[in-house]
Amino acid sequence: xxxxxxxxxxxxxxxxxxxxxxxxxxxxxxxxxxxxxxxxxxxxxxxxxxxxxxxxxxxxxxxxxxxxxxxxxxxxxxxxxxxxxxxxxxxxxxxxxxxxxxxxxxxxxxxxxxxxxxxxxxxxxxxxxxxxxxxxxxxxxxxxxxxxxxxxxxxxxxxxxxxxxxxxxxxxxxxxxxxxxxxxxxxxxxxxxxxxxxxxxxxxxxxxxxxxxxxxxxxxxxxxxxxxxxxxxxxxxxxxxxxxxxxxxxxxxxxxxxxxxxxxxxxxxxxxxxxxxxxxxxx
Amino acid sequence: xxxxxxxxxxxxxxxxxxxxxxxxxxxxxxxxxxxxxxxxxxxxxxxxxxxxxxxxxxxxxxxxxxxxxxxxxxxxxxxxxxxxxxxxxxxxxxxxxxxxxxxxxxxxxxxxxxxxxxxxxxxxxxxxxxxxxxxxxxxxxxxxxxxxxxxxxxxxxxxxxxxxxxxxxxxxxxxxxxxxxxxxxxxxxxxxxxxxxxxxxxxxxxxxxxxxxxxxxxxxxxxxxxxxxxxxxxxxxxxxxxxxxxxxxxxxxxxxxxxxxxxxxxxxxxxxxxxxxxxxxxxxxxxxxxxxxxxxxxxxxxxxxxxxxxxxxxxxxxxxxxxxxxxxxxxxxxxxxxx
Numbered sequence: 001x002x003x004x005x006x007x008x009x010x011x012x013x014x015x016x017x018x019x020x021x022x023x024x025x026x027x028x029x030x031x032x033x034x035x036x037x038x039x040x041x042x043x044x045x046x047x048x049x050x051x052x053x054x055x056x057x058x059x060x061x062x063x064x065x066x067x068x069x070x071x072x073x074x075x076x077x078x079x080x081x082x083x084x085x086x087x088x089x090x091x092x093x094x095x096x097x098x099x100x101x102x103x104x105x106x107x108x109x110x111x112x113x114x115x116x117x118x119x120x121x122x123x124x125x126x127x128x129x130x131x132x133x134x135x136x137x138x139x140x141x142x143x144x145x146x147x148x149x150x151x152x153x154x155x156x157x158x159x160x161x162x163x164x165x166x167x168x169x170x171x172x173x174x175x176x177x178x179x180x181x182x183x184x185x186x187x188x189x190x191x192x193x194x195x196x197x198x199x200x201x202x203x204x205x206x207x208x209x210x211x212x213x214x215x216x217x218x219x220x221x222x223x224x225x226x227x228x229x230x231x232x233x234x235x236x237x238x239x240x241x242x243x244x245x246x247x248x249x250x251x252x253x254x255x256x257x258x259x260x261x262x263x264x265x266x267x268x269x270x271x272x273x274x275x276x277x278x279x280x281x282x283x
Numbered sequence: 284x285x286x287x288x289x290x291x292x293x294x295x296x297x298x299x300x301x302x303x304x305x306x307x308x309x310x311x312x313x314x315x316x317x318x319x320x321x322x323x324x325x326x327x328x329x330x331x332x333x334x335x336x337x338x339x340x341x342x343x344x345x346x347x348x349x350x351x352x353x354x355x356x357x358x359x360x361x362x363x364x365x366x367x368x369x370x371x372x373x374x375x376x377x378x379x380x381x382x383x384x385x386x387x388x389x390x391x392x393x394x395x396x397x398x399x400x401x402x403x404x405x406x407x408x409x410x411x412x413x414x415x416x417x418x419x420x421x422x423x424x425x426x427x428x429x430x431x432x433x434x435x436x437x438x439x440x441x442x443x444x445x446x447x448x449x450x451x452x453x454x455x456x457x458x459x460x461x462x463x464x465x466x467x468x469x470x471x472x473x474x475x476x477x478x479x480x481x482x483x484x485x486x487x488x489x490x491x492x493x494x495x496x497x498x499x500x501x502x503x504x505x506x507x508x509x510x511x512x513x514x515x516x517x518x519x520x521x522x523x524x525x526x527x528x529x530x531x532x533x534x535x536x537x538x539x540x541x542x543x544x545x546x547x548x549x550x551x552x553x554x555x556x557x558x559x560x561x562x563x564x565x566x567x568x569x570x571x572x573x574x575x576x577x578x579x580x581x582x583x584x585x586x587x588x589x590x591x592x593x594x595x596x597x598x599x600x601x602x603x604x605x606x607x608x609x610x611x612x613x614x615x616x617x618x619x620x621x622x
Contacts, residue, residue, distance in 0.1 A: 008431055092401075096393060120431060122553070123401035125389035128357070132393035137484040138357055140386045154488065160382040162492040164354075168485035179546075243398030247411050247425060248438040259585075259595060264604025266612060272584075272600060273616040281561050281582060282504060282528050283621050 001057050001099060001114040001130070002035035002071065004064040008119050031067045034115025038176040040183040041145055042113050043075045049148065052110075053077045057102055059087060059095060065199050068222050072194040073186035080106070081199050084226040089239030092121075096129030098237065101230040103134060111153065112173040116141055124175070131173035139166050141177040199224040286343075287313040288373040288446065290364060291324040291336065292383050293353075298324070298332065300500075301379035303339050304456040308406055309377055310340035315408045316422055318374060319343060323367055325360055325472075327353035333469050340461045347472035351483065354490060355383050358482040359474075361390040366477040368395060373446040375424050377406075380450035388450050398441035399448040400426040404455045404556075404575075411440045424449065429552060429575055454500050454556040499548065504530025505559045507550055507577070510537035511566025511587065512606065518543055520610050521565060527614050533557065535573040538566075551576035565606045569594025586610070 006027035042054045056071040058064050059082040068079030082102050090098065103112065112131075117124035124140075131138040139155050146154040146165065154167045158177050196213070199222040203211060214220050227237065235241055262268040276282045287309045292299035298306075306322065313320040322336050325347040333344040345367055351359050368376060368391065376391075378384035380402045392399035405427035411420045423440045424447040430437040441447040499505060506525040508518050518532065525532045534544035536551055550557055551573040562580035567573060569585070569592055577583070578597055585598035586609050595601045602609055 006431075091398065092389070093392060093396065093398060121401075122430075123389075124385045125392070125399060125401055128386060128389035129393035132361075132390045138386075138390070139485065140357075141382060158382075162490065164487055164491070165489040166485055167488050172485075243396070243444040244400055244439050244441050245411075245413075246437055247440045249430075250436045250438075259598045259601050261590075261595075261601045261603065264602055264609050264612075269602070269609060269612045270616045272602075273613055274620070276561070277617070277621060282617070 001103075001112065001127075002039065002067055003032045003058060003115075003118045004029050004060050004067045005032045005118050005120040006030075029063065029066070031070055032115055032118045032120075034117060034119075034176055034178055034180075035067075036115070036183040037178065037180040038113040038115050038174070039071055039074060039076065040181060041142070041174070041176055042111075043184065045111065045145065045148060046075070046077075055080060055106060055109075057082065057099065057106070059083070059098055059102075062199065062201050065202060065222055068199075069194060069197050070186070072197055073191045074184055075187065075190065078223065079197070080223040080225065082225050082230070083199075083201070086227050086234065086237050089242060090237065091242035091244045092123055092125040092129055093243055094237055094241040096126050096133055097241070098230065098232055099126065100130050100133035101232045102225060103130065105225070105230060108171075110170050111148070112136075112171070114173070114175055116175045116177050127173060127175040134171075134173070136171050136173055137168045138173045138175070139168055140175045142174045143177050143180045145174070194220065196220050197222055284372050285374040285445075286319040286321050286371070287316075287375045288368070288371070288377070289320070289322045289341075290376070290378045290384065290387065291322050292355075292379055292381065293324065293326045293329065293332070296326065296329055296332065298335055298339075299379065299381075300458065301381055301384075301451070301453040303335075303458040304453070305377050305379060305451050306336065306339040306341065307459045308451070308456045309375070310461070312375060312406060312408060312424070313340075313342075316374065321345065321371070321373070323347070323364055323472075325349075325352040325363055333467070337467050338460050338464050339458070342467045343470060344467060345470045345472050347474050349474035349478075351478050352474065354487060356483075356485055356487065357386055357390060358484060359478045360387055361394065362477045362479070362482045363472060363474060365391045365394045367472070368446060376446040376448045378448075378450045380452045384450045388448060392448050395446075397444040397446060397448060398439075399450070400428060400439040400441070401450050403428045403449045403451050404436075406449065406451065411442055413442065423447065429571075452556060454558075499531050499533055499550070499555055499557055502531040502557070503559055504528050504561045504563075505533045505550070505557055505577075505580075506530055506563045506565065507533035507535065507567060508538055508543065508565045508606075509535040509567030509573070510541055510543075511568065511589075512538060512543060513566070515543045517607065520607065524563070524610050524614055527617055528561075530559070530561070533577075535567050535570070537568075537570075537573075564594050564598070565610070567594050568592045569597070 054076045055078040057080045141157045197220045291302040319342040321343040322341045323345045378388040409425045420442045426439045533550040539549045558579040583598040584600045585594045
């Protein structure tokens with residue numbers, strides 16, 4: 001499971017509109033960093049276990065198919081886009097419901113991987129919420145998968161105060177921590193092979209000859225599912241199906257304190273230190 | 284029914300700091316909505332733990348003492364907490380936004396199909412007006428949290444489902460014992476009623492607990508470095524100043540990402556929240572990412588080459604200059620003038 005996110009780490013001056021709302025257009029859409037680390041773990045499992053297949057599932061607008069292509073370039077076998085206007089406004093619980101429906105449709109699976117959290121929300125909720133909906137165990141904050149057998153997986157995870165090695169029964173969901181190894185780069189051959197991969201909605205905007213090219217190359221087909229494909233109940237979707245609502249959003253504005261500006265001279269610094277000592281701020 | 288519930292984490296058989304912080308907050312919230320404060324504490328060999336929870340205002344302590352509950356594992360704890368919530372129907376349920384709380388709370392929310400807000404930095408009781416329904420909800424839990432990489436603060440509410448669940452950031456709420464402690468009630472949880480074999484699908488093979496060497500949260504003085512420090516070696520200067528002043532060293536995310544410092548010392552949105560008496564920010568530009576974790580410091584001194592660095596706006600003293608030249612002067616003065 002992966003998410004396309006606005007790159008909140010590089011928020012520039014134009015990231016906020018004049019009215020105080022976030023200017024999403026000014027932020028590049030990227031593959032959520034920890035989801036890329038999860039992809040790497042999945043690809044390593046595929047390298048180690050012949051015959052295994054890596055499918056990447058994402059929920060979002062049609063342009064989120066970009067991260068599916070990216071995943072194919074790096075070694076994934078299949079991409080699934082879950083998209084529908086009815087998903088708009090979903091909170092983590094509604095999102096986990098939709099993702100769990102998609103995963104049930106993709107079953108059987110042995111291991112589900114995703115990043116610990118996405119950089120636009122930082123909630124770390126969707127992974128465990130999906131695991132609960134699928135009634136499978138979870139291991140969160142994984143740094144390394146140590147072993148996988150037919151029934152069991154052993155993984156090392158980072159807790160707040162140290163490391164733990166856990167063993168769990170398959171199928172199971174793992175969330176991958178930011179300290180896990182980086183994802184392999186895009187493979188040039190795969191890039192050539194899959195650069196025209198697209199979803200049916202993307203295809204509908206293409207010219208006829210392009211569509212004809214696709215007819216003979218089914219490996220270029222990205223799967224696309226909507227509410228009906230997932231037989232999802234509308235009561236659990238989107239804004240309506242989300243128990244949490246936004247009450248207010250405020251921009252962070254620095255509350256300016258009265259600051260004294262000092263020159264980096266001996267006198268100024270000595271005077272400052274003297275004041276700190278006198279007021280017992282230090283010492 | 285309708286009470287405020289806290290999930291209490293334990294460390295070596297005692298309540299974790301963060302849980303006592305949340306208990307303090309929960310006590311005030313419960314008082315405001317005229318509800319009781321109840322605590323769920325799960326582990327093994329927890330004898331006597333309830334007294335400390337009463338000291339922080341717990342009216343009822345649900346105590347689960349069982350070998351399957353320690354060390355922490357997701358499924359047994361989720362089974363007990365969700366089971367108790369389903370039975371007791373709380374109005375509010377709070378967890379620490381820790382490795383454990385962030386693993387457990389979403390599982391519980393998904394099982395009970397109720398809303399959960401992550402990493403809250405402020406919780407208040409207030410009203411919510413729903414524009415579409417033209418309806419006002421009274422006395423909801425207003426859950427404030429930084430979002431979008433810390434660039435906005437969102438206030439989230441859970442109007443229609445109970446309990447209203449939230450995880451609360453460590454070190455943000457103040458812990459405070461009750462002035463008058465009264466002994467509450469202990470309810471012993473029948474753990475076997477909740478934890479079945481399936482809940483034991485994951486087991487711990489090995490645990491390596493690192494002693495928390497970094498204890499920035501309790502430091503009175505923090506000398507923090509940013510990307511502007513330039514290198515890992517340049518941080519030595521910060522350690523020198525911190526040692527002289529009896530403080531500790533912190534870092535911004537940019538400095539940690541660049542490999543100048545370890546993640547345990549990261550202050551800000553994705554690191555620690557600190558509130559020292561004195562915060563000396565060196566070579567830190569002051570992205571919201573960072574300031575979110577230190578803007579409650581009693582006094583801030585910013586040392587930076589850039590006279591327009593955002594950090595200067597919240598600093599009490601701004602020294603525009605080279606860190607490598609300013610800090611030795613501070614050390615020199617301090618060494619000469621104090622004993």
